Amino acid sequence: MENNSRRGFMGKAFGAVAAVGAVGSLVAMKKTWDPLPSVKAAGFTTLDMTVYQEGVMVTEKWRGKPIFVLKKSAEVMENEKGNPAAEARNIKIGDDNFMVAIGLCTHLGCIPAFRPAENDFLCACHGGMFDASGLVTKVPPPRGFDIPPFKIDGTNLILGEVGPEWQSMKDNGVTL
């Protein structure tokens, strides 16, 4: 009798040891599926914001998505005054003001084209339009351009990291 229960106990103990091994290997399997360091490293893009010229739209790339960077002129800033929606989206780095946004139309993900003469964006797919601050001026897009998570680091902008400026934009519903 005593022997039997001891055998039963050892069987359970063996089962427990085997289970530890199984869980341990599951950890390794989970980790193998994680994004690779090289992929993660490519998930952060640092932009040197001193190189941009006013009124010239530059398309950068972050996590496979196009990122629109537009340095706003004083004239554009003057226009934005009194428009809280536009002001809330402004990214100020030093004395310069930028529009930085994911360059995909929020309607169906086409890439709108920048029109330097009109200083706005026109989406060729369904005719949606956005102004220089990324707000919709003509539907169908449901909302302005999404703003990628960013952190301001001196004159650099790190895309992919969450800084206080972006967090407050998100909390205030300026971007998704």
Next chain:
Amino acid sequence: MAHFTKATSVKDWLNQRLAIETVEKVMMSEYWIPKNINFLWAMGMVLVVTFVLLLVSGIFLLMYYVPTVDEAFYSVNYTIMREVDFGWLWRHIHGVAASVVFLVIYIHMFTGIYYGSYKKGREMIWISGMLLFVAFSAEAFSGYMLPWGQMSYWAGMVITNLFSGGSLHADALVEWIRGDYVPAQAFLGRFFMLHVLLIPLAIVGLIGLHFAALRIPHVNNQDGEEIDFNAESKKYLDGDKAGSKVMRFANDFMSKDMMVVGIFLIFLFYLVFWNYSFALDPVNFDPADGLKTPEHIYPEWYFLWSYEILRPFNIDLGLVLFGFAQVIFVFLPFLDRSPNTCPANRRGTMFKVWFWLMLSNMIVLTAMGKLPPEGIFSTIGLVAAIVFVVQWIALPFITSREKKV
């Protein structure tokens, strides 16, 4: 060690070591099938044949397919379609059979529901069958990623996004599944592995379970009649073949299986050679482009009904109902409280209506899932999705009030 004698023939030699005569009896000649069944009972064999076609064509595609984001599209559309002799044939068979297999699965499933083949000891047949459905769905989805065309990429994007859990914003989980922020090399590599190794292994195992689950309760028949298989098989073996209620699986029922398979293959190969666009979506002949969304994104037809249950609601409720739709069929044997095992049409008005409404409603959901979610279509889709959910909630109540027939 068992006692072995000198073999008198190859068969005897094998018989002593593998008991092939017993195996032959258990699996074929004395595997008893009721006589009162119709051609719908041949769908299992049709599925086996289709699965073999998929396996064989897949093996040949695998030899030339290159699972990298830069070469996958080229290896499929140039190497396999243009260069490899009969490469186009394997691809067409693989693509069309992968779509048609779901039509047969749905027929097989609704046959089971109609005749009550999930009741009274046949629960495991139903459950293993639904697990097979899930495995086939995963197999189909992972295979759809491999040509790395526009639909592969965007379906991969949209479906993996479902795992963000709506307002939960579980983006880390989505990124873990993809191995990247967007579908890319890591994503293609793991879905390739799933498609050619892990899921097929699971499918083969589940097919074994599905067959094993049939052995003890035997297949159902079209009247839900409880047959005394021992007495009836004895009658058959004693020579009263015509009087017995049962027949051998082989050759009796298998000859009918093969006849149905023959007719099915006429239909399948017509599609392979002349009407394949429904299975090889034209949009997927454009290479994947993460910077350009196709105008319409829709899943393959067999996923449309559950996709449509997701769509008309806000993201969180949609996901919950989508999850509900995915698992609810598994619980059918326990939700159906009726004492009857017989065709739906003989179980009283309530269940009869339930069955035909479920079938029609799923077709409506399927159609709406493909159409753009605008105007009248989204209203119809919403109503159909609600009807679907209500039907399942109502099932235990209407079946428990059913009278014994």
Next chain:
Amino acid sequence: MKNKEPIILIVVIFFSLVTYYLVEPFAHGVMHKHVDSENFQYADLPALTKSGNVANGEELIINAGCTGCHSMEKAGMPAPMDAVTAAQSYGVNPPDLSEVGALYDDKFLADLIKNPAHALKVEHKFDASKGEMHPMVPFYGMGGDIDQEVADMVAYLKNLAVSPSDVTPAMAFENACGRCHAVEYENWTQIGTKPSFKHEKDSLAFDIQVLEYEDSLKKYMGKLPPDLSSYIRSRSEDFLITFIENPQNHLAGTAMPRVGVTADTAEKVLEYMRDAGDTKRHERESIGKVVMIYIVIFAIFAFLWKKQVWRDLH
């Protein structure tokens, strides 16, 4: 007992066909805009009223300066500059004129000579009133009756070209489409078929030429026109035909010009695309027939076997 199989079969087929109809023909009919073919009539363009004189046309073509940009290999006039330089100057390499008389519609050619942006339907891009000129200079006439002069030029071009029945799919595609669209599967680039090079350096040099050409093209068209290798599978033939006929009907505002091909040339273009993206279609047809015959025989034998086995069961 009554045999219920026929009615069961009808139910199965009915529900399958309803599903098929809804998700395929019906859904695609709703999703895709239907554009009726205009049968390459170019009804918006004025008909040619004058009959042209070949000899006058030849003189006019040379004097009007056409060959300042266009080559005319057949008449011994080479291209004034290579494709890459031409694209840098004009946005796209101007076509060789040797066979255009056979490839394009007469009315289209006449209108193109007089008003390129109008014939090509790209006036939304090249608005003369805003000073946005199409890179092809319109022909303003040599002092005589301009309609007569244009008719003469068209007559000369038609005379120079092969007979329309001798137009090959490659000729049609390369002249009408191939200066903007590459076809990787046919080894076609916008500057010609890529030769096989012995040295990798030469191969890379060729690729760089293509990239430079594509850069000019991108600037001119707004984006790089797509590679058409598998367009025959990714678009329906009906879409391709009506798109070639008038891209604006499908995609208002697109930078792709109406190329003005005749119905025959369009069919040749499609044939070229079938060769590129649906190369094994003839084999598919012939093998398909053989397989169907075999499967029917298979089904008949299965049926006969079943009949024999089941004779004892009833």
